[in-house]
Structure formats: structure tokens, C-alpha cells
Amino acid sequence: MEVTSSVSASKMFKAFVLDGDNLIPKILPAAIKCVEIVQGDGGVGSVKLITFGEGTSQLKSMKHRIDGLDKENFTYSYTLIEGDALMNEIESITYHLKIVPSADGGSICKNRSIYHTKGDAQVTEEQIKAGKEKAIGVFKVVESYLQANPETYN
Template identity: 80%
Template structure:
């Protein structure tokens, strides 16, 4: 975990950064297609109780697009979040986006930025590297347990996609 302070419009803000890595036996191209490029369709299909719908309100999925994710009722305290695509490089398996609105910001955050890179591993699988940057409102304190719970939910979605790909080996070739 890395803490950084910076000034925005005369207000001191704190950015808290977390780096995580998850190994997978799924190849980088296949994992990127499922986890990044088609997650809007795949996740509601395989985890309908967790994610009810994903709807683009601006753009078509490319850089600058904005989508609203509506979470399933009863499975999460979160109702929705809006996120903006900040970067997408299909050749290098990188994806960046920012949560810009919704319950995930917990009234303590301006935004959360995620940088995902999926790299091939020597065994034919891959490593998913993620940097999460939490931008606080002013000097707001972030509840570490809430962040951990969110990271656990994201890992569960990742593992569900991985399990789907194992069960459907011809998908996303």
C-alpha cells in the first residue's frame, strides 16, 4: 500500500494505492477477452445475483465510454456504480478505468482508478496485475475493511470468470 498526498483546487487530497497480482492457468489473450472485453456480457450471465445489468450511457466501450453497473439485490450493499474507460490496449492486454459515481465511493472518495495488465506467464497461463488508486475527498479516512471487502468481491468475479473458461475451453479462442 502506498499513500500519496496532492493538492487539487486548494484541497489536500490523499491517494492510496494498492498493487495486487493474481496468477491464472488461462492464457493472457483468452483471459483478456473474457475478463475485460466481454465482461459486460459475461459477468451478468455467470453471476446474475451479483451483477444485474451493465448499460453504456456514453460511447460503445472504447476510451471515454461511460457505463452504469447495477448490482443484484440482496447480494451486496452496493446498488450501482458508474465507470469511465480511461485506456484500452488490446495488443498489450491493458485496461484502465475509473469509478466516478455510485455506492462504491462510500461518500469518502472522489474516484477510484484501476489499471489492469494481463501478462503471459512461462507456463502458458497468465498473471493479472492490478493497481487500484483511491482518491479521497479532502482528508477523508478510508475504511480499510470496506476496501478489503471490495477487493474480495472483485477476486470472486475473477475466479468465476476463470472457472467459466475452464468449463468452456472453446470460449474466447
């Protein structure tokens, strides 16, 4: 999946990845109620509990583990290891995110998701599409926030 933005790669990475645990619940409280570190110091190997807002989703919470973080190259990897989103059919989902500068001064967010299913379970195109749409929606809300508040995350 690739999503373009008019916001620079460094600013988008700071907001979306480095401060996303604080920013996203602030600007999307109905979707994400809170994010808390339940294991580790917030770096690689840490586990985060994401609690979803009430009424916007049938999902309650999920846990993900940080697998990689490279602040200089704007890359972030994490694995969804527990929660409603796994639907008892998926063992885990690994995400690889990279935000690259674009020629116009904006950025391109590239995301690759790897689904690890239980047994012979299959992930449908509809499930993948729904996940992509939610991720793009959050990314675009962060982009709108940064456009409306250009002095932040410099």
C-alpha cells in the same frame, strides 16, 4: 494485487475485459444484474452503468469511465466516478489492470487501484481488502467458466 490463472492471458483478457459486460452478468447474475453504456461507443471515454444484483450487496449501482484500453498488451484502465461504492468519502477510484502471460501458459492479472478521497477522508485497510476480495472472486468465477468452456474466447 496479483492473481494467477491457468487460463492464457489473451483468453482471460477477451472474457474478463472485452466481453466482461456480457459474460459476467450471465455467470454471476446475483452479483451483477447488467452493464450498459450510458455515454460513448464503448471505447475510451465511454461511461458504463453497472447495476448490481439484488440481495447480494447493499450497493445498487455505479458508473465508471473507460480511461485506456490496449488490446495488444492486455491493459485496461477505468475510473469509478459515481455510485454507492464511493461511500460519500471517495471522489473516485482509478483502476489499472494488466493481464500478463505466465511461464506455464496461464496468466497473471495485475491490478492497481488509486483512491482519490474527499477532503481528509481515509480509506481503511479493511475497505481495500474487501474490494480486493470481490475483484478476485469475480476473476476466479470467470476463470472457472473458461476452464469449463475451453472452446470459448479463442
